[in-house]
Amino acid sequence: AHQLKHTLLVFDAFHDVVELYNGGNEAAKEVLESWAAAEWFTSKPDIPEKITVTVFKVTGETNTDDLSPAQDAWSRPDVPLHALAMLKNERDGIVPEKDGEIGPLGQIDELLQKGHPLAYVGDVVGTGSSRKSATNSVLWFMGEDIPYVPNMKTGGVCIGGKIAPIFFNTMEDSGALPIEMDVSDLNTGDVVDIFPYEGEVVDRACDEVIATFELKTNVLLDEVRAGGRIPLIIGRGITSKARVALGRDASVSDTFNLPIAPTDTPKGYSLAQKMVGKACGVDGVPPGQYCEPTMTTVGSQDTTGPMTRDELKSLACLGFSADLVMQSFCHTAAYPKPVDVVTHHTLPDFIQTRGGVSLRPGDGIIHSWLNRMLVPDTVGTGGDSHTRFPLGVSFPAGSGLVAFAAATGVFPLDMPESVLVRFTGTMQPGITLRDLVQAIPYTAIQNGLLTIEKKGKKNVFSGRVLEIEGLPDLKCEQAFELSDASAERSAAGCTIKLNKEPVIEYLQSNVVMLKWMISEGY
Numbered sequence: 001a002h003q004l005k006h007t008l009l010v011f012d013a014f015h016d017v018v019e020l021y022n023g024g025n026e027a028a029k030e031v032l033e034s035w036a037a038a039e040w041f042t043s044k045p046d047i048p049e050k051i052t053v054t055v056f057k058v059t060g061e062t063n064t065d066d067l068s069p070a071q072d073a074w075s076r077p078d079v080p081l082h083a084l085a086m087l088k089n090e091r092d093g094i095v096p097e098k099d100g101e102i103g104p105l106g107q108i109d110e111l112l113q114k115g116h117p118l119a120y121v122g123d124v125v126g127t128g129s130s131r132k133s134a135t136n137s138v139l140w141f142m143g144e145d146i147p148y149v150p151n152m153k154t155g156g157v158c159i160g161g162k163i164a165p166i167f168f169n170t171m172e173d174s175g176a177l178p179i180e181m182d183v184s185d186l187n188t189g190d191v192v193d194i195f196p197y198e199g200e201v202v203d204r205a206c207d208e209v210i211a212t213f214e215l216k217t218n219v220l221l222d223e224v225r226a227g228g229r230i231p232l233i234i235g236r237g238i239t240s241k242a243r244v245a246l247g248r249d250a251s252v253s254d255t256f257n258l259p260i261a262p263t264d265t266p267k268g269y270s271l272a273q274k275m276v277g278k279a280c281g282v283d284g285v286p287p288g289q290y291c292e293p294t295m296t297t298v299g300s301q302d303t304t305g306p307m308t309r310d311e312l313k314s315l316a317c318l319g320f321s322a323d324l325v326m327q328s329f330c331h332t333a334a335y336p337k338p339v340d341v342v343t344h345h346t347l348p349d350f351i352q353t354r355g356g357v358s359l360r361p362g363d364g365i366i367h368s369w370l371n372r373m374l375v376p377d378t379v380g381t382g383g384d385s386h387t388r389f390p391l392g393v394s395f396p397a398g399s400g401l402v403a404f405a406a407a408t409g410v411f412p413l414d415m416p417e418s419v420l421v422r423f424t425g426t427m428q429p430g431i432t433l434r435d436l437v438q439a440i441p442y443t444a445i446q447n448g449l450l451t452i453e454k455k456g457k458k459n460v461f462s463g464r465v466l467e468i469e470g471l472p473d474l475k476c477e478q479a480f481e482l483s484d485a486s487a488e489r490s491a492a493g494c495t496i497k498l499n500k501e502p503v504i505e506y507l508q509s510n511v512v513m514l515k516w517m518i519s520e521g522y
Helices: 013-022 026-036 070-075 079-083 105-112 132-142 165-173 220-226 229-245 271-280 305-314 338-352 366-373 399-408 433-446 476-489 500-519
Strands: 051-063 118-127 144-146 149-154 157-163 177-180 191-195 200-203 208-212 297-300 324-327 379-382 418-422 465-469 493-496
Touching: 013 026, 013 229, 026 229, 051 105, 070 079, 070 338, 079 132, 079 149, 105 118, 118 132, 118 165, 132 149, 132 157, 132 165, 132 305, 132 399, 157 165, 165 177, 165 229, 165 399, 177 220, 220 229, 229 399, 271 379, 271 465, 271 493, 297 366, 297 399, 305 338, 305 399, 324 338, 324 366, 366 476, 366 500, 379 399, 433 476, 465 476, 476 493, 476 500
Parallel strands: 051 118, 118 157, 157 177, 297 324, 297 379, 418 465, 465 493
Antiparallel strands: 051 191, 144 149, 191 200, 200 208
16 A cells, blocks of 8 residues: 555556445555545655756757667667767767767766756757657756666756757656756856746856746646656546545645646637647637647657657556557668567557557558548647648657557647748649748748747747648648648647548548558558
């Protein structure tokens, strides 16, 4: 019973504990009382008033490929080994141990000699693919050990002038503290004090405030204390259910900071807000509102698939709750390394025994298949930054959140703001879809909403849903070219308003393909 008090992954076994409690079992009563008091959370140390760190700054833009190189994808499940490749290519202020092979281990060790944990700092951090392995690599050098869990770390601080939304989320999921603020006065080797409650960063050398910030949400410090967003969500739910089982009010606001609902009620909802609302059982979800939409479609690809598998194991997942969970092998089929061959033989069975669909090596790209399985106006996610549905809306994520969505069938989301992109007129002769794709950033640059320079960078699309109108008769395959490109804008998601006719045509074709897949044993 003592161990169970601090165990969160109980799932349906929760009802067994309640049944024992109703039968007069004292140990079951102790467990329920502990869960109701949130001892699993309150027993963890609170976030300190002051966090002292040494700055490790990477100037310019840090792509996730800098932190988790594609050439080293085979080693991603082995976090300590894979972390050696972080920042392995020489760049301004970064001196690798072996250029192109091993990152700046000597630099990191030298900074650690100052006696404080390191904080990863960059002008623009985490753009590109949705790789939790990038977060794992950063935390391996700058995070804290997890008791009884080898080869993984939690905690740590990441500061960016701008942090890409997917990377920000994976930092949250890992129990790190991501902060967006002006980093121009922060330099490698500086020792600074971060005051998370006051929103200030003070230079220890001169005791002056060099930057101020606001945390993205009021729940962020609870996530850090709980060891990540996912443990917090699961734990809050258990605490609430335990209180109900004991005949008390379900509210947990006395213990946790709960998401604050927006004060402004919109006059109406955008297409994306309506789709997310439908997945939550309401008319719409306004920007800034925390919600947990039902995940109809979840996609996993092979370079992060083994990590998603490990995350599913850590969630004690024996069966998927999402309607569709699909695994592809599109990145490693052509030139597999020995470790990829093992993955090709073992991962399909892991996915299928939990109720998922596994493609076969050589079948092709994840998006080409996943798009053919979509239900219109639904919400999904995927472990590839280009999982951008032409029908419905998707919010790509790292392997931890993909596993959570697959296992529980819901997805934690702070509803992003939207940016409307409206085309007018008709496509002129000689104009291609690629021209339409490029017209979006070009127009933003012309209007001062998107800049190329990294310092003081502007990107109106970053972290927002890109909602496209004015192209209602595009084929769904054509619409995907536009939604797919929203990943390059660092958008959180994308919707395209289409007429019924192209959607009906697409679905009819998809039904034929799905029947063929069933006949072929998929």
